[in-house]
Amino acid sequence: MKTKSELIHSWIRKAEKDLLTAEHELSFSDAVTESICFHCQQAVEKSLKAYPVVLGIPFTKTHEIGELITKCENKDKKISAFKEEADKLTDYAIGVRYPEELLEPTLEEAKEAFEIAKKMKEFVLNRIALE
Structure with missing residues (x-):
């Protein structure tokens, strides 16, 4: 089992790969x-999955960015x-x-x-x- 620090860094590394x-x-x-929009969504989701670990907040598996932010707002x-x-x-997680x-983002939306x-x-x- 990964330590808290290892888990945080794993989430961040994955987010950075999606952003790259x-x-x-x-x-x-x-x-x-x-593809751009999907990987951007994934980068945000994975970054936001690192942060509850930092804050000591449990979270469930979700693609809902707003839900992850709501979890962190208390702290x-x-x-x-x-x-x-x-x-x-x-x-963009599924659409x-x-x-x-039939979700086809424009180049401006991707940017x-x-x-x-x-x-x-x-x-x-x-x-x-x-922290």
Whole structure:
């Protein structure tokens, strides 16, 4: 079983890989926006799964970014500032992977998702550093 520190670092490493994948895809002229948005959602989700571990808050398996932020709000009100913006990415967890959902983000939406993911990861990294 991983230590608390190992678990936190594992979540952050996974989030960073998703963010790197999104960044690579954004560099192409024919960028696949569904992939970018999915990996941005995953980066935010994984960053947010590291933070409850830091705060000592249990969480269940979920793709709901708003739910993860709500869990953290009880111990860190500053995270509330990201809730509305970051929760926009929740739909990308499933909506871009299945044809029934027909969610096809534009390049601008993909770029916005990338910026949100970068901000959320930086917030979590800064908060972890304070602990």
